[in-house]
Amino acid sequence: MASAESQGWRQKLSRLDVKLSPYIYISPFFILFAVLGLFPLAYTFWVSMHNWNLIGGQGAFVGFDNYTHVIGQEFFWRGMRNTFSIFILSGVTQTLAALALAAVLNQNIRAKTFWRMGVLLPFVIAPVAVGVIFSKMFADQSGLINGMLAWFSIDPVKWHAGVLESHVAIATMVNFRWTGYVTLIFLAAMQAIPSELYEAALLDGANRMRQFVSITIPMLRPTIIFVVITATIGGLQIFDEPRVFDQSGLGGSDRQWMTVTMYIYELGWGSQKSFGRAAAVSWILFLIIILVGVLNFWITQRISSGDSKKVEKAAATKEVAA
Amino acid sequence: MxxxxxxxxxxxxxxxxxxxxxxxxxxxxxxxxxxxxxxxxxxxxxxxxxxxxxxxxxxxxxxxxxxxxxxxxxxxxxxxxxxxxxxxxxxxxxxxxxxxxxxxxxxxxxxxxxxxxxxxxxxxxxxxxxxxxxxxxxxxxxxxxxxxxxxxxIGPEAICYRADLFKAAGLPSDRAEVAKALGTSWDDYFALGEQFKAKSKVPWMESAGAVYNAMVNQLPNAYEDKDGKIIAGENAEVKALYDKVLAASAKGLSAHLAQWSDDWTGSFQRDGFATMMCPSWMLGVIEGNAAKVTGWDIANTFPGGGGNxxxxxxxxxxxxxxxxxxxxxxxxxxxxxxxxxxxxxxxxxxxxxxxxxxxxxxxxxxxxxxxxxTGQIFSERAKAVTVAPFKGPKYSGINDAMQQAIGRVDIDKTDDAASSWEKFLTAIKALG
Missing domain, CATH: 3.40.190.10 (Periplasmic binding protein-like II)
Structure with a gap:
C-alpha cells in the first residue's frame, strides 16, 4: 500500500518534471530579460509620466505632458532628421559595401585569411581611438582631408558647420567601424550556399554578375534581414560617434549632427536634468525603432522573395533533369 | 599643471x-x-x-x-x-x-x-x-x-599674449606696457585689437565665444534675476555684449576657433591668435599646446574688471x-x-x-x-574680482545656448547675428 502510494507520488513528480523542466531550462533568459529589459522599459514609461529630476527624483504626475512638450521642440525634430540621415548614409553604404567585399573575399584569392582578418581590424580598434583619429582628419581648418583637397585646389569642406557634411563625416566613422563586421557575417552566409547552384547556373551560361544577383542575394535573404534589422536598431541609437565629433558634445552650434539619443542625454543629464522628458523621448524612439524594424522586415522580404522562388524552382528542375 | x-x-x-x-x-x-x-x-x-x-x-x-x-x-x-x-x-x-x-x-x-x-x-x-x-x-x-x-x-584671469607678434605689429611688447595699452574696458581691448590687425595678419583673439564668456562673468545677473526668473532674452546688457563681441568678430579680430577643438589646439603651433583670456590653470594648457613656440607672456590686467x-x-x-x-x-x-x-x-x-x-x-x-x-600677477588678479555672478539652476543651459548662438555666427558662419539671436530665444524657451 505504502509503496503504491509512493509510486503514485513518483509518477506525479516525473510527469511534472516532463511538463515543467523545459520551462525551467529556458527561464534564465526570460528572468534576465524581465529584470534587464522589461522592467526598465516599464519603469521608463512610469518616469516619463512624471516631472522627474536627476537629483531631486520623482515629482508630480503629469500624464503625457512630457511627450507633448518634447514633440513641440524644434531640437527634437532636428534630432530625428539627423538620426535618420546618418542612419541611411551609414546603413545603406555599409550594407552594400559589405556585400561587395564579402563577394570578393568569397573568391579564390591568395592569402584569404589575411584579407578576412584585415576587414575585421577596424572593429577591434577602441572607438575612442577611432574618434581621435577621425577628428584630426575632419578638422575644418587643419584637417588631413581638407589638406588633401587643397592640393587639388578644392575649397575646404566645413565638416563641423554644414548639415550634410557633418553627417557624411560621422557616417564615415560608423562605416569604418562596422563594415568589416557585417562583411564577415555575409561571408559566412555565402560559404553556406551550396556550390551546385553555381555549377548549374554556370552550365546555363550565367555570368558572375548574374549568379550574384540571382543566386547569392536571394540565398542571403535571411542574413540580409538580420543585418538590416540589427543595423536599424543600432543606427537609430547612434550616440558615440556624433557625441565625440566636437568638444562640447551637443551636436553642433546649430545642432547640425545632434541625434535623438544625444537629445535624450542632454535632457536627462545636461542642464535640464529632466528624466521625465528624457524618458518620454526614449519611449518615442523605442516605438519608432519597432516601426522601422517592421517596415524593414517587410521590405527586405519582398525585395528578394520573388527571385529566390525562381532560383529554387530552377535548381529543382536541374536536379530532376540530372 | x-x-x-x-x-x-x-x-x-x-x-x-x-x-x-x-x-x-x-x-x-x-x-x-x-x-x-x-x-x-x-x-x-x-x-x-x-x-x-x-x-x-x-x-x-x-x-x-x-x-x-x-x-x-x-x-x-x-x-x-x-x-x-x-x-x-x-x-x-x-x-x-x-x-x-x-x-x-x-x-x-x-x-x-x-x-x-x-x-x-x-x-x-x-x-x-x-x-x-x-x-x-x-x-x-x-x-x-x-x-x-x-x-x-580658483582660476583668476589675466590676458596672455604673444609678445613677438605684438612687437612685429609695432605695439609695445613689455608686459607692463602691454597691460597699460590693453586699458581697462572691453572697448579698449577691441580697439587695441584693431590697431594690431592693421599691422598683422594674425587674428587678435581665439574666438568670440571665449571672450564673451569672460565678459558675461562680470555681470551680477546676466540670465536670471535674484528670484531665478529667466531674463536672458530681455536683458539689454547681455544683448549688448553679444553685439559687441560679434561686431569685433565681423571686423576680423577673431580666429574663429572653437575652444578645445582640434583646430584650436593645432593653432598654437601656427600663430593662430595673438591674445587669449587666461585663467591661472590655462598656463599649463598653453605651454602644452604651444611647446617650442616662444613669445608667450602675461599682462597683469583684465578688461572690464577682474574675472574668474x-x-x-x-x-x-x-x-x-x-x-x-x-x-x-x-x-x-x-x-x-x-x-x-x-x-x-x-x-x-x-x-x-x-x-x-x-x-x-x-x-x-x-x-x-x-x-x-605668475604668482604675483594671479594673486592681484584674484583680488581684482569684484562681482560674484548669480548663477541659478538654468544658468549653464542658457550659457550653452548663448555659446552656440555666437558659434553659429563666429565659427560656423551659418547665421548672421540677428537670426542667430532669434534661435537663441527659441532655445532658452525650451529650457522652461
Whole structure:
C-alpha cells in the first residue's frame, strides 16, 4: 500500500518534471530579460509620466505632458532628421559595401585569411581611438582631408558647420567601424550556399554578375534581414560617434549632427536634468525603432522573395533533369 | 599643471586643489565646532572617505593629517575626470546613499546643488570666517546664508599674449606696457585689437565665444534675476555684449576657433591668435599646446574688471555619518597653510586671502612665459574680482545656448547675428 502510494507520488513528480523542466531550462533568459529589459522599459514609461529630476527624483504626475512638450521642440525634430540621415548614409553604404567585399573575399584569392582578418581590424580598434583619429582628419581648418583637397585646389569642406557634411563625416566613422563586421557575417552566409547552384547556373551560361544577383542575394535573404534589422536598431541609437565629433558634445552650434539619443542625454543629464522628458523621448524612439524594424522586415522580404522562388524552382528542375 | 591636457568644454579642467590648513581644529580644544552631539568627540576613532577628481594635490596632506590625528583614518578616492565625479555625485545624491564623507565639486555644479541645500551640511563656522576671497565664499553660499562648500582653488584671469607678434605689429611688447595699452574696458581691448590687425595678419583673439564668456562673468545677473526668473532674452546688457563681441568678430579680430577643438589646439603651433583670456590653470594648457613656440607672456590686467574661470570646493553631504569629523578635515584641508603646499606640489591656485599674499606664492615665476611673476600677477588678479555672478539652476543651459548662438555666427558662419539671436530665444524657451 505504502509503496503504491509512493509510486503514485513518483509518477506525479516525473510527469511534472516532463511538463515543467523545459520551462525551467529556458527561464534564465526570460528572468534576465524581465529584470534587464522589461522592467526598465516599464519603469521608463512610469518616469516619463512624471516631472522627474536627476537629483531631486520623482515629482508630480503629469500624464503625457512630457511627450507633448518634447514633440513641440524644434531640437527634437532636428534630432530625428539627423538620426535618420546618418542612419541611411551609414546603413545603406555599409550594407552594400559589405556585400561587395564579402563577394570578393568569397573568391579564390591568395592569402584569404589575411584579407578576412584585415576587414575585421577596424572593429577591434577602441572607438575612442577611432574618434581621435577621425577628428584630426575632419578638422575644418587643419584637417588631413581638407589638406588633401587643397592640393587639388578644392575649397575646404566645413565638416563641423554644414548639415550634410557633418553627417557624411560621422557616417564615415560608423562605416569604418562596422563594415568589416557585417562583411564577415555575409561571408559566412555565402560559404553556406551550396556550390551546385553555381555549377548549374554556370552550365546555363550565367555570368558572375548574374549568379550574384540571382543566386547569392536571394540565398542571403535571411542574413540580409538580420543585418538590416540589427543595423536599424543600432543606427537609430547612434550616440558615440556624433557625441565625440566636437568638444562640447551637443551636436553642433546649430545642432547640425545632434541625434535623438544625444537629445535624450542632454535632457536627462545636461542642464535640464529632466528624466521625465528624457524618458518620454526614449519611449518615442523605442516605438519608432519597432516601426522601422517592421517596415524593414517587410521590405527586405519582398525585395528578394520573388527571385529566390525562381532560383529554387530552377535548381529543382536541374536536379530532376540530372 | 598638466591637467589641461584633458580637454573639457566650458570649464576648466580642473581645479584643483587644496589646501591646507591650519587651524587644526581637530586637535586643539580651541575652536570647538558649533554642532554638538554624541559624535563630536574629536578623539573617537573614525574612518573618513574623501572623493576628488583630477589632481587636488591631497595625497601628502592626507598622510600628514592622519599622522597628526592617529584616531582618524582617511580613504581617498580619486576620479579620473570631473565628469565622472559629477555623474557619481548626481547618481548617489538621487539614490540617497553611497557618497563619501567629503565630496569635491566644481564651481559649475553648484547652481544645481544649491537647489538641494538639505543634502549638504552647513559648513559655516568661526574658524573659517574671512578665510577666502569674498566672491569665492559667495559662490558656495545659498540665498538663505548656508555655506555648502569650503573653497579650494580658483582660476583668476589675466590676458596672455604673444609678445613677438605684438612687437612685429609695432605695439609695445613689455608686459607692463602691454597691460597699460590693453586699458581697462572691453572697448579698449577691441580697439587695441584693431590697431594690431592693421599691422598683422594674425587674428587678435581665439574666438568670440571665449571672450564673451569672460565678459558675461562680470555681470551680477546676466540670465536670471535674484528670484531665478529667466531674463536672458530681455536683458539689454547681455544683448549688448553679444553685439559687441560679434561686431569685433565681423571686423576680423577673431580666429574663429572653437575652444578645445582640434583646430584650436593645432593653432598654437601656427600663430593662430595673438591674445587669449587666461585663467591661472590655462598656463599649463598653453605651454602644452604651444611647446617650442616662444613669445608667450602675461599682462597683469583684465578688461572690464577682474574675472574668474573655474575653481572647486569641498562639501560634506548629509547622507554621511561623520559630519563633524568630515567638517574638521575639510576645514584643515582648505586652510591657507595646506593650500600653499598643494600649490607647490600641483600648481593649484589658492582661494584663501592669506595664501594669496604668501611669499611662496608671490615669488613664483614661469619660465615659459618669459619669466613672468605668475604668482604675483594671479594673486592681484584674484583680488581684482569684484562681482560674484548669480548663477541659478538654468544658468549653464542658457550659457550653452548663448555659446552656440555666437558659434553659429563666429565659427560656423551659418547665421548672421540677428537670426542667430532669434534661435537663441527659441532655445532658452525650451529650457522652461
Amino acid at each position: 598638466r591637467t589641461g591636457a584633458q580637454r573639457r568644454p566650458l570649464f576648466g579642467q580642473f581645479l584643483a586643489v587644496t589646501l591646507a590648513a591650519g587651524t587644526l581644529v581637530a586637535c586643539g580644544g580651541g575652536s570647538s565646532s558649533p554642532s554638538s552631539s554624541a559624535t563630536t568627540d574629536p578623539k573617537a576613532p573614525v574612518t573618513l572617505t574623501v572623493a576628488t577628481f583630477n589632481e587636488f594635490g591631497y595625497d601628502e596632506l592626507i598622510k600628514e593629517y592622519m599622522a597628526a590625528n592617529p584616531n582618524v583614518k582617511v580613504e581617498h578616492k580619486k576620479a579620473a575626470t570631473a565628469n565622472e565625479a559629477r555623474d557619481n555625485l548626481n547618481t548617489r545624491l538621487a539614490a540617497g546613499s553611497g557618497l563619501s564623507d567629503i565630496e569635491a565639486v566644481e564651481v559649475d555644479w553648484l547652481a544645481e546643488l544649491k537647489q538641494y541645500p538639505d543634502q549638504f551640511v552647513d559648513l559655516n563656522s568661526d574658524s573659517v570666517k574671512g578665510r577666502w576671497v569674498e566672491w569665492k565664499t559667495a559662490q558656495a553660499t545659498t540665498t538663505d546664508g548656508k555655506l555648502i562648500g569650503y573653497g579650494t582653488d 574661470w573655474g575653481g572647486s570646493f569641498l562639501t560634506v553631504p548629509t547622507q554621511g555619518k561623520n559630519h563633524d569629523a568630515a567638517k574638521r578635515l575639510a576645514d584643515w584641508l582648505t586652510a591657507p597653510e595646506q593650500q600653499i603646499k598643494a600649490f607647490k606640489s600641483k600648481g593649484t591656485f589658492p582661494s584663501q586671502v592669506q595664501a594669496l599674499s604668501s611669499a611662496d606664492l608671490t615669488g613664483t615665476t614661469n619660465a615659459f612665459f618669459n619669466g613672468a611673476p
